[in-house]
Amino acid sequence: MKSSAFVILIFAICSSVNSGQLKRVWMQDHCTSGLCQGVTISRDDYVILSNTPITKQIILTFVNSTIAKIPHLMFDTFPDLQILRMDNCSVETFEKPQFEGASNLMGLFLANNQIRDIPKNIFLGADNLNTLSLAGNQLRHLQNQSFNALKELKSLDLSHNKLENLPPGVFSPMRKLMELNLSNNQLTAMPERIFEKTPNLTKVHLSYNKFLKFESEYFKNHPKLSLLDISGNPLVDTTINFDVLDTLLANDCELHKLTIYGYVKEVELRNNSLQDIPNFPNAANVTVLDLSINPIASLEATSLRRYIGLAKLNFSRTKIHDFPEGVFKKQTKLKVLDISNNSLYNLKVSVFDNLKALQYFYFHQNNWNCDFLQLLMNSYVKRREIVFAEDDLEPDKVDDYVDGVACWYESSRTSKKCSEDGESVLELAIIRNDIKAFVETVDKKFVKIFRLLDEIKSKV
Ligand SMILES: *[C@@H]1O[C@H](CO)[C@@H](O)[C@H](O)[C@H]1NC(C)=O
Ligand SMILES: *[C@@H]1O[C@H](CO)[C@@H](O)[C@H](O)[C@H]1NC(C)=O
Ligand SMILES: *[C@@H]1O[C@H](CO)[C@@H](O)[C@H](O)[C@H]1NC(C)=O
Numbered sequence: 001m002k003s004s005a006f007v008i009l010i011f012a013i014c015s016s017v018n019s020g021q022l023k024r025v026w027m028q029d030h031c032t033s034g035l036c037q038g039v040t041i042s043r044d045d046y047v048i049l050s051n052t053p054i055t056k057q058i059i060l061t062f063v064n065s066t067i068a069k070i071p072h073l074m075f076d077t078f079p080d081l082q083i084l085r086m087d088n089c090s091v092e093t094f095e096k097p098q099f100e101g102a103s104n105l106m107g108l109f110l111a112n113n114q115i116r117d118i119p120k121n122i123f124l125g126a127d128n129l130n131t132l133s134l135a136g137n138q139l140r141h142l143q144n145q146s147f148n149a150l151k152e153l154k155s156l157d158l159s160h161n162k163l164e165n166l167p168p169g170v171f172s173p174m175r176k177l178m179e180l181n182l183s184n185n186q187l188t189a190m191p192e193r194i195f196e197k198t199p200n201l202t203k204v205h206l207s208y209n210k211f212l213k214f215e216s217e218y219f220k221n222h223p224k225l226s227l228l229d230i231s232g233n234p235l236v237d238t239t240i241n242f243d244v245l246d247t248l249l250a251n252d253c254e255l256h257k258l259t260i261y262g263y264v265k266e267v268e269l270r271n272n273s274l275q276d277i278p279n280f281p282n283a284a285n286v287t288v289l290d291l292s293i294n295p296i297a298s299l300e301a302t303s304l305r306r307y308i309g310l311a312k313l314n315f316s317r318t319k320i321h322d323f324p325e326g327v328f329k330k331q332t333k334l335k336v337l338d339i340s341n342n343s344l345y346n347l348k349v350s351v352f353d354n355l356k357a358l359q360y361f362y363f364h365q366n367n368w369n370c371d372f373l374q375l376l377m378n379s380y381v382k383r384r385e386i387v388f389a390e391d392d393l394e395p396d397k398v399d400d401y402v403d404g405v406a407c408w409y410e411s412s413r414t415s416k417k418c419s420e421d422g423e424s425v426l427e428l429a430i431i432r433n434d435i436k437a438f439v440e441t442v443d444k445k446f447v448k449i450f451r452l453l454d455e456i457k458s459k460v
């Protein structure tokens with residue numbers, strides 16, 4: 001039955017060919033165990049893949065092939081096909097009808113091709129498709145009905161395209177959609193009710209677009225939303241308002257201010273312009289907080305008092321030069337603390353006393369005073385067998401190392417003098433840190449300048 005229908009189809013196709021070439025690409029010559037290579041199909045070819053249907057072929061992967069369009073007879077030739085991989089195949093366009101007979105197809109991977117348009121209703125026939133990747137194509141616009149018929153789709157990847165806007169009903173046919181990747185496009189805004197018909201969205205990537213603002217309203221009826229990625233957008237002042245979210249990623253934005261209502265467990269805010277710890281009523285439920293690469297500079301003793309559930313905290317590259325006593329008083333569950341690459345010089349070692357659960361402590365790339373560092377190592381880090389990281393500075397740029405972590409000495413004369421005047425020690429340390437940070441980038445041989453500074457200091 002099936003094969004006679006197939007032959008008729010071929011005849012129907014052949015007799016309807018007016019322009020273009022009839023081309024035979026025998027799959028047997030190109031494919032072994034589902035891996036096909038060296039297939040070339042141009043836009044105008046009408047391709048026959050086999051004399052008879054090839055059954056029981058579940059997965060097909062094309063590599064090193066140039067296929068301007070998926071052959072019209074693909075799903076008649078491979079009636080059992082469930083997964084079709086044509087990434088990197090220079091696919092440009094679709095034929096119509098393209099997915100007739102593709103009711104077994106569950107995964108379609110068309111990443112890194114040259115597709116410019118998803119015509120209306122093109123997916124008719126692929127009514128069991130579960131996963132669709134169109135990442136890395138040339139899509140600038142979509143049509144309201146581009147994804148019609150994809151009622152079983154759960155994962156859609158449109159990342160790395162050139163999408164500038166989205167029609168309001170574009171996602172509506174995909175009621176079961178759970179994962180949507182729109183990252184690395186040119187979106188500046190989205191229609192207000194665009195996700196109204198996709199209530200089961202779980203992971204949404206909106207990163208590296210041009211959104212100037214983010215509205216939590218988009219997801220107001222999405223109780224399953226667990227991961228939201230809005231990184232890499234020029235968001236300056238943002239409010240996030242969800243009942244419960246597992247992960248919020250807002251790295252590489254320009255955030256000066258972030259307010260979060262509701263519950264979020266993991267919050268990544270790397271590389272923003274935050275000067276304060278985010279204002280967050282349910283901070284107690286945050287387990288991961290990444291504030292690295294923000295100009296925080298200074299903390300107050302109470303800055304972290306609500307963050308009692310933290311397991312991982314990153315303060316790397318935050319220009320911090322002091323931790324006030326008591327700042328980590330409530331972080332008894334903290335396992336990982338990164339304070340590397342700051343301007344830390346000297347602290348009260350008791351500031352870490354309450355970090356009873358700490359297992360990984362990264363404090364390299366600072367300006368540690370050797371005496372303090374020795375104390376920190378002996379009285380805390382090594383006693384509790386905490387894992388730390390070493391510096392990789394060359395010896396001529398460092399006074400000494402304590403267990404591989406770089407440090408610098410004060411000359412005994414000056415430190416005695418300065419201990420009489422705590423203020424000026426601090427100021428000097430800050431100046432020294434600033435000079436170090438500056439010189440590090442210009443000329444790594446900053447030790448000379450430190451010596452000079454020490455001399456000046458002893459003359460003061
Ligand atoms: C694809 O072509 C490249 C270079 O022409 C070759 O190195 C690679 O092995 C080929 N891939 C496969 C799966 O045959
Ligand atoms: C596509 O090609 C790029 C670079 O040519 C390569 O990095 C990528 O792994 C390829 N992807 C697939 C799925 O073959
Ligand atoms: C787009 O689709 C939605 C829902 O599928 C529909 O309500 C709306 O009228 C459509 N808009 C256009 C311009 O076709």
Ligand SMILES: *[C@@H]1O[C@H](CO)[C@@H](O)[C@H](O)[C@H]1NC(C)=O
Pocket residue numbers: 175176199200
């Ligand atoms: C959402 O998921 C639930 C359970 O996972 C399911 O019962 C429900 O039908 C789904 N909703 C839609 C619109 O698919």
Ligand SMILES: *[C@@H]1O[C@H](CO)[C@@H](O)[C@H](O)[C@H]1NC(C)=O
Pocket residue numbers: 157159160179181182183184205207
């Ligand atoms: C979505 O895109 C981001 C960034 O391009 C990438 O890191 C992520 O792995 C993608 N997710 C999926 C499910 O494709």
Ligand SMILES: *[C@@H]1O[C@H](CO)[C@@H](O)[C@H](O)[C@H]1NC(C)=O
Pocket residue numbers: 232252253254271293
């Ligand atoms: C920080 O984010 C900006 C974009 O906002 C990006 O250009 C820059 O490379 C990022 N810097 C780092 C260190 O990741």
Ligand SMILES: *[C@@H]1O[C@H](CO)[C@@H](O)[C@H](O)[C@H]1NC(C)=O
Pocket residue numbers: 244263284285309
């Ligand atoms: C928030 O934390 C409190 C106390 O640890 C806990 O009882 C509550 O269940 C948490 N809420 C959510 C939504 O995780």
Ligand SMILES: *[C@@H]1O[C@H](CO)[C@@H](O)[C@H](O)[C@H]1NC(C)=O
Pocket residue numbers: 270292293314315316317336337338362
């Ligand atoms: C902390 O952040 C820095 C900079 O973003 C990163 O390189 C480092 O791996 C992070 N530390 C941990 C422990 O994740």
Ligand SMILES: *[C@@H]1O[C@H](CO)[C@@H](O)[C@H](O)[C@H]1NC(C)=O
Pocket residue numbers: 317341
């Ligand atoms: C340390 O921070 C400086 C700027 O603050 C940056 O240029 C450098 O790459 C960082 N080093 C590492 C290893 O992250």
